[in-house]
Amino acid sequence: MMQTTGAKPAGLLDIESLDRAEVEAILERAHFFQPIESGPFRRLDALRGKMIVNLFFEASTRTRVSFEIAAKRLGADTVSIAAQGSSVTKGESLVDTLNTLVAMRPNAIVMRHAASGAPHFLARHLQIPIVNAGDGTHEHPTQALLDARTILDQRPTLEGLRVAIIGDIAHSRVARSNVHLLSKFGADIVLCGPPSLLPRELEQLAPGVSLAYEMTQAIRDADVIMMLRVQLERQHEAPMSAGEYFRFYGLRLEHLALAKPDVIVMHPGPINRGRELSSEVADSQRSVILNQVGNGIAIRMAVLERILGGEAV
């Protein structure tokens, strides 16, 4: 059982505050949960009797479904709430909504919210573990964990890898979480995008980060290329036209020749073909985009199990 008195219950708010050992433990446990080659996922009952509420204030398909499946595979009960169908649209405040849910005594809340820091704000006011499923332009911890799991399926270690993250870095929670995670393992991280989406302060986000405004520079000798979605909904003004963006920051097959021969291409989805990467790249042998999706379930199983304290199987 979770502790209910004294210390605040531990959830997962961000990667930045995790230490390397915790990350390693989650990645290792997720490996155990990965499906055996073409076999079925393991079905367990570590979280039998536990109730997890998935609260999505922002549209999401893969993350929400992935959390739901992960919880069910562990034997937990889940309820998923989309903000559109909730009392939020009737003017209820976030704290009131959460208090109402907490009164129904779930064991954890998985939350996605458009405001940076929303889960941190709630964690200070509520006695329940909160799993951040993406907060504004801040962090998306389980995405970075599943990305690391995906890389480790292809490479023996994260240490010393050269990882290029390309696109709308300023507005990307995926980029921030990945930078923090990869940095903890000594990776060499190059962030690349148009100047207005690549603030210079990003270089100080974590050790090992450098910036590039040109794709060729970012991709040269890369072991991993992570492409990000252009988040038009978060931008005050478009940095450049869509055509210009694809020309300078879109990933095409010819770019891959600059990288290491066994480079892998990743994308958190949903992908916009022809906007940030070409169809040929998305469908190429180098793309591990679908592996990422599969690993999402294993990672979320590991996270939920860790947070809800299910006995080791």
Add this chain to the structure above:
Amino acid sequence: MKSLLITGGRVIDPASGGDGRADILIRDGRIESVGTGLSDPDAFRFDATGAIVAPGFIDMHVHLREPGGEHAETIDTGARAAAAGGFTTICCMPNTTPVNDSATVTSYIVHRAREVAQVNVFPIGAITKGSLGDELAAIGSMREAGIVAISDDGRPVMNARVMRRAMELARALDLTVIDHCEDLNLSAGGDMHEGRESVRLGLGGIPSASEDVMVARDLLLAELTGARYHVAHLSTMRSVEMVAFAKSRGLRVSCEVTPHHFAITDQELATYDSNYKMKPPLRCRHDADAVIEGIVNGVVDAIATDHAPHAGSDKMQEFERCPFGITGLETAIGLSLAELVHKGRITVNRMVELFTTGPANILKLDRGTLAPGAPADITVFDMHTEWAYDVQQSFSKSRNSPFGGRRFRGGPLATIVGGEIVWTFQDKNREQ
């Protein structure tokens, strides 16, 4: 009214340069005399032994929310908080509902303050109608009704031509123009200082440049018009430099800083606590250091709180949805002692100046002095009493202070307005 004799304190009066043990005799609401061995058998005696007795502190930048925002603060509650913070005079910004842009609203505030306020309340009038930045407000009529300055605080005048006209008129009316310096195009979408921390936290940034470009513009307009010009809540290194430069050229410019801008930085925002959200935002260390340096070297003329109460429900939201502003009246002296005096950056005499002659000179008030005949506004404080700020016991209607629970060494002990003791320190209110 019974006369009042304050005995045994260390009297610091920057206006006359006086500093030493003395008594103060007050009669009919005015200072009668300051000296040693004063006596008056009929007077009520207040023993100030071990404390500092200074002219009443002036906070030239507060928001009292009345009329229109009485759920967050009223003239009554704001004035009580001021008294509990050691202030005898506060100047309230015009961003009420309706905006204080006419003699009618000014008169309402003046009369309401006379009825309910424990301290002196002087309104500041709007620069433009509705503070919309287009058309000048009824500045002359408001002056007759009692405003002490003009400002569109919170909604800066973006149009330089309008600002120029306002300065020309203010000069003719002998009013100071106070500007909240923020280029709204540069700050749009921002919730905190733009820098390493905003990038880390994924929050929209407000660059220092959004303040600096407006300070630069205003200083040029002040030179063009000859107006008396004052920068509200100055928060950046470059703005300190520009004000220093303008002063060196003999312009009639001044500036204030808030305790929060010299006491804390954007490092505090890591918890996404909206009690650290205000405009201008908490800047980074080098800006805070520059502000302190400006206090030390005399570029900064006054400390003002920018007391900005917001109802609890408004501040209990996602960070980006919360309004800007924090309360500050009750913690200003404690923070100034802690960050400036106890750390050896300035003398307590200089601190008193920043709260008295500083603002009085900016606004041409006949206050901030212990000269015989002056209104008997007096602040008694000390530098050693240990206390903790219990924000739940605040006299303000709002609780949005980041300093709840903070422990202080030294603070206000008594507040005397027009010869009347309106507030005294009660241990039970303060000690944990």
